[in-house]
Amino acid sequence: HLEGVLDEDTAAEGLHTFGRSALGTEYVYLHLSLPGRELRDISILSGYIHLQKMELSSNKINDLSCISHMPYLVELNASKNELTTYFNFKAPKNLKEVDFSHNQIPKMKDLSAYHSLTKLLLDFNEIEEIRGLEECHSLTQLGLSHNRLAAVRGLQNLPIRILNLSFNQIEKVDGLKSLKTLQRVDLSNNKINSLQGLEEHDLLEVINLEDNQVAELSELKWIEDLPLLRVLNLLKNPLQEKGDYRLLAIFMLLQVTELDLKKVSVEEKVAAVNEEDPPPEVVAAEDHRIQTLNNVRQPQRVLASTLPGFDEPYPMLVLLGPVAGGRRQLSLKICRQFKNFFRFGPCHTTRTAYFGEENRFDYYFISQEEFDKMVNTGKFLVTYKYSGHSYGLGRDTVESIAREGLATCVHLEIEGVRSLKKTHFKPRYVLLVPKDKWKYGEHLRRTGLFSRPEIEEAVSRVDMYLQINQDCPGYFSAVIYTDELDEAFTELTRLVKVYLGL
Template identity: 55%
Template structure:
């Protein structure tokens, strides 16, 4: 049989050397749109692919001999259009899937084919492709081909599919310079070779072969590479494929991700079914800015705790992990906790880059955090006014910590008193210099608490009182400071809104935002018990300050000291040991984990009068009982400071606790004359109970001090306590020669040590 179509078929738009149609013939054919052109092979159905119109006998004949004939070709041709030269119209595509074809030599005459699809047949010979110089796409998957590219190369061939065949070896494809996509899945190839000259190859798939090493890729401009289901144990020789965007290495035996570092354009990485067992392997792909999809299913690494969270933390650019979407909330809409954590890390890193010094707020014991008081609440709830008034009335204990802001001052605000008003450029420079502890952005302006604001207060020996919004509280809770947090919240939303309008400083949008913030504070207070230490309604400023003063007096232990003063008188026939026994009989025990040192042993031998010793011992017992209920940072220091403390310090503490009166209606009324007579050195030697401060730390560096820590441990049986004063140690402490500025004017809080400022230190 000759490989030509019959003459009756030559008038149709064909694809053989003879079957072509001129321009005028094509116009004539297109004019008869109602009645299709004559079909010499029968009815119109014969022009379509094999369908219901085909006869059973013809179908059976094709299946028996497996040879493609002219009738079948006529059924499989489609896509009528201009030829590659543009001078003729003809069928450009042929598709004959699933026909059990073994002989397709008839296609040698169809030189104008641009797309040839022959999947799911039994073809072994592709020599007919050598006669198709215009062929662009070739699909011969699911056949029995063993010869890789067994034909002369069409110069424009772009896509080839050899999957599911019997190819065992790759040949050099230097002549296929136009090849862009090559699929050789499910063959028996053991080595990648012959692709070095394919300068346009974008897609390469060698899945389910027998490849054990990645070689032969050279400088290919690949964008997609699939090596799924091979015998790979490591990633290698991929440094030069920098254009790769999608890589599939699933179902191999890879244990490490080393070798992927230079793939900076990689966006999708599939490692399902490998042997990756360590999360740290993700560090090899940490610097890939475009990696958005990662699949590590069926790897041992998934058995590790917090595997998914750890990977998301290391690879924050991921959008899909293990075929599940990763929420982009951490980058585009971060929750408040994430924002606070980033703020804290930023300031910590910038601060560590600065020269390190010992801060004035650093206390000598880890159990003694620097005391701070934080007032928080929504905008214009009165927290700044309450903080100023509190620091004015309790000026023996608190000083106001002035924050920085980038907004302009409101009417009546003073720079340096209410805020430090700076430009945004100065504010950002301060961040880079590590000067802030926490910052937050509210509206269009920045607010921040600087370390100097705290240190300036600590240098005066006072506790710092600041105010801030909820975002600042979240950030401050991540630092080593452990303040008391008091929530000021307006309960009357309508009255709060009217208060904002009367100020005339805010737009309606700002007022609505401030009102919505009330709900956020309520939600946090409800869902996180203990997040705030106290809650005070602030609809009335006077009532709010009255409640605030009561809370602060409880923190400071001023009411406890007032009770101590009232009950300081001890009957003449009652000894110090009896008072101690009565105090202990109440069953109060120190908080679990607190310092177990018993300062009463030193008070018995301090030589104090009976009345004052009894009052001091009673105050100590009440302090122990009070600390069971208030274990927050402001009162975590026991009366016995860490280290070795002599009897003189205890004597000062006992005497000072009986001369610091307090009233329930206002700040303590200090008697300077009496207190100075009772306490010769005031630099941190005495402090009210409850703030977490009990003794003077200056004594730690005073010459002549005897370090006798064994004597401070309360190991004696309370039932056999000595009834008579014991002589003081011959090496008792002397008074401090140098005190901090202002220490001679008022009892300071907390006991910030000044001994470190001494020029000489005793041996």
């Protein structure tokens, strides 16, 4: 008995699973299992032609040519041996699963004869390039971790579902683009800095990118639209050092249920949305909280708007609607028409004046620094942002009008209205919108004051205003169409007379 040479007695110890041969003509042993036997030479197995499964891991084998005589072999495990080549045998027609991991294979070869192959494991070898798989049209699992790959190539249009390329030298993943059936991919411990190539994988559920060089949160844009993505690992990447990394990542990938080996809770998702893109009501509530807190810290005084009594709310008229849709003209005309009742209260804003606008008459035009200082000293009732600029309705604006015994008329965007509705004031809110959106867009273009994106934004807000009116009956006291300003003014005058009991 030569050391490392397989003989019949040892082979017999490994045989199991007695059953019909592939042709069904006789009963034979179908499986052979001989792991960890220090075997070097298994040439005797050339006579075991009926084997369908062979487990030969943890030996010292470097020659598998005996498999040429096993036409019915389906599964082969030759991991942890001393192979320097692979598939150097005649292809068994139905060979499906092969494990050649933990060997010394330096090169992949043409596997076009092995078209039944579904699983190929080549982890822990010395492979520098993926090749020879072009005809493996059944391959669904490929393992090439712990090799010397520098690039992802040679995988075009394969039906791979599970792919392990961890512990290589890979820098880019664009070679994965055509793998449309990919479900799980392990790319950990490489040198990847961009996720481009992972987009449009609609079946991808799990991505492991631990220990790479992804530095920018913006890289997540490549995977944010993957509908089935549930598990993502980005531990040990530079982007982890960004402040708010986890919340931002959760916000961009709301479909993910596990991030960096930690479950994503419902609370985290809510916090992420409230932080990054809060619902309008959350923004309004937060604004009200800030203005109230900052005001409470200041010396308090009796407010003219609370006199003569609490039973009658201070009369206020708020005109709201999309930009340049008639709010300004109608507020000023109403205040002229009813000058014994109303005074116009200009808001503060950080935007520059449009042509024809006057400081302290249309708005108080101030710097962002001055605006922030007013916020911090509790000077505003409400503030809001629109089109990149800050707007605020000053407490003193309302109080100085109330001291004259007059009601306040202001115009706001919906963002300001939401916040104002949180205060103790009970204004009448009149929505002013155009019916003809095309004509409104043309009007905005003709003014020459707005960029194309600003015009698109303004026109889209017409639908938003009407949607709020439809979804929340009573949210606005009245709706007036402003396509013809004279008609709109007549209707508004009638409304104000009813409001004032005239």
